[in-house]
Amino acid sequence: QSALTQPASVSGSPGQSITISCTGTSSDVGSYNLVSWYQQHPGKAPKLMIYEVSKRPSGVSNRFSGSKSGNTASLTISGLQAEDEADYYCCSYAGSPWVFGGGTKLTVL
């Protein structure tokens, strides 16, 4: 099972919106509405931000949203804040069962 494909880095200014893509295949992202997204600050454990493509766990800001089209999932962060600067990983249940993306470093300018 190959890793999902994410851009290595994205950046945005405070208040702007950014979108991180996550491309898989018809065997993972395309087959299951079980894409999740994780935020990881340096030296910390990942934190669940989005599950089932677009749902937010309790306590996660509504500035974070997710979507999916075909084999590509996306995470959008609106109203960027300095605290959003982190690495973001997508993950898809793939029946084998989980595969992660390579991660995207978000820089808030």
Add this chain to the structure above:
Amino acid sequence: QVQLQESGPGLVKPSQTLSLTCTVSGGSISSGGYYWSWIRQHPGKGLEWIGYIYYSGSTYYNPSLKSRVTISVDTSKNQFSLKLSSVTAADTAVYYCARVDTAIMGFDYWGQGTLVTVSS
């Protein structure tokens, strides 16, 4: 609030077996509906799912590691464990234990992670 905490040696010699334990507090491993997982992160790299165990003892491993991985559970201690045999420098990573809520198939609680270095 569920908490997970990894423990085990931070240094393992090549060809030996890496052994880690995850202690769960704030919830019971024996309550159904959750998979108890191990995930690793190579230095500066992405996440790799290693495998999971259900409280009943059923397991599922990443095919790429299956021949070397064993995950076990001790419900009396509310712990689950990872053994990875025949380690090499390529197994040097931060190892996380995490809980999968089967209702959402996402990793909702994570341990803080523990760095394991494979070196002689």
